[in-house]
Amino acid sequence: MIQSGSWLDTDGLSRALLGWWKVSGRNYPWRARRTPYRVFISEALLHRTRAAQVQPVYEKFITQYPSFRILADSDQEELVSMLRPLGLFWRSRMLVNAARQIVDQYDGQLPEEKNELQLLPGIGSYISSAIRCFAFGFPEVLLDTNTVRVLGRIFSEKITDSSRRSHRFRSLGARLMDREQPANFGYAMIDLAALVCVPRNPKCQVCPIANYCRYGLSHRSELRRR
Ligand code: SF4
Structure with missing residues (x-):
């Protein structure tokens, strides 16, 4: 159960994610x-x-x-x-x-x-x-196995094999999207999935959006005890 935090503050999440990405994102x-x-x-x-x-x-x-x-x-x-x-x-x-x-x-x-x-x-x-x-700079939601995993944890949504193609996940992604800088936002989601919100044992202790994520918030006390 969520005790506190800023879940559903999608602007705050987007700012925190982009701020992290500008410092820690990958260069290719x-x-x-x-x-x-x-x-x-x-x-x-x-x-x-x-x-x-x-x-x-x-x-x-x-x-x-x-x-x-x-x-x-x-x-x-x-x-x-x-x-x-x-x-x-x-x-x-x-x-x-x-x-x-x-x-x-x-x-x-x-x-x-x-x-x-x-x-x-x-x-x-x-x-x-x-x-x-x-x-081309369109605000497109990028859904693959990795970004769907992040969205599923943020919104506490069950992930299935069809989530990548679902309207539900597309609309969840659209809620978070930074429409001013869609490319940076897309890269930030990809990098968060690769570096922090990894498939097993997500690194919520160091996650820039832990305060905005249902999984991060609900595991907060458990993580503090580790
Ligand atoms: S808080 Fe944890 S589960 Fe949520 S996005 Fe960050 S790493 Fe993933």
Whole structure:
């Protein structure tokens, strides 16, 4: 049971989260310079792959294939060889097919609309939201296994296999979203899930939003005793 705290102060939560992220968030090259092309490539490479593995490959990739046009004309063998350390061999073919379609249909520029993005090879719900949020600045809620875990704990909601696709979790995420800085907010949620609100034994003692989280508040006395 919640004894005290600021649960449901969504502005306070957002401020605390962003304040923490500005100091403790992770730096990756795809976050520093965000064009639609770079965001698309980084999200495609990060799919089911750890960021530490992706970083060296991403830098080589962007140098060798700096645009959809160049990627569309790339040599498939070379591309497969560059992406080999990441596994998932279908990814090379998908990237070239997407690049060709973007060149043919959109003159080499990614569209902003979700329904158009999702018709492109390799772009599902999460990647289309990530592109809209990080590249175009739309306040998109990013729902994956990790952010759903954080939302489930903040709002004390049961998580199921379908939570990532549920309207309920999307609306919970939207309640917290900082609409002035959606990209930073998205990165902050991702980093909190990776560094603090980890799957087992979340680090509530050092969590910047413990005062705004039902799980953190309800475990407060127990954590003090440890
Ligand atoms: S207080 Fe604990 S459960 Fe809540 S977001 Fe922070 S780490 Fe996760």
